[in-house]
Amino acid sequence: MKPTQPIDETVWTFIQDRLGFSEGEMRTFRDNPANTTLIQRGLALQDKEIVFEFVDAHGCYSHRAGDRLVFDPLGNLIMDKCPQRVCHHAITAGAAHLFAAGELLFHGIDPHRMRFKRFGCMDVGLHCGGWGRAVMELSIQDAGMPV
Incomplete structure (x- = not known):
């Protein structure tokens, strides 16, 4: 590009x-x-969005599998395409992925080529002394896609 x-x-x-x-x-x-x-x-890139989709959220207080956090390529959360409540731990867990996806997009490289697109919340889950475990997967979508 x-x-x-x-x-x-x-x-x-x-x-x-x-x-x-x-x-x-x-x-x-x-x-x-x-x-x-x-x-x-x-x-x-105005027509692209970076998505974190919860693929698992067992015991998570804020999110369920299927929830999606949607960002523009600059890393801004698009609130009207997200659940009403967004846990900051989920955003923090994906910060490096969000930055990497944005950089790849700006260099004309498809972020779907990233080897490790899944990441998890810092909560270790019930069996390890925490509450729940949330796993998200990064993807890129066209901005016109339904929520």
């Missing part, structure tokens, strides 16, 4: 407003080629 299209000024203005940058900060931001590349590729 090679970014070739120039970035429209309305996009730069949106980013400046969103980040609260002064004119000087925005010049510094724009002068960094990594930021330009990230924005160009990010615009092309």
Whole structure:
């Protein structure tokens, strides 16, 4: 994936407003080629979402198998596509996977090629002195997919 299209000024203005940058900060931001590349590729990824699906959640207080946490490629949780209650331990457990998937997407590599797409909550489960055990699996979907 090679970014070739120039970035429209309305996009730069949106980013400046969103980040609260002064004119000087925005010049510094724009002068960094990594930021330009990230924005160009990010615009092309607006139709993708990163999903953590609970494949097992025995004894988990907050989640059940089949629950899904949905993020945009920048790692923002899309709340209207998630359960009403989201346990922070689930997000923490998947933080490295979320970062890796985003990086792969921005480099044009399919995150489904990751060898280990499953990860678990830090709770060790009832038999080891905890409450439950939640296992999630990472996937990528088109943004228009139903919840």
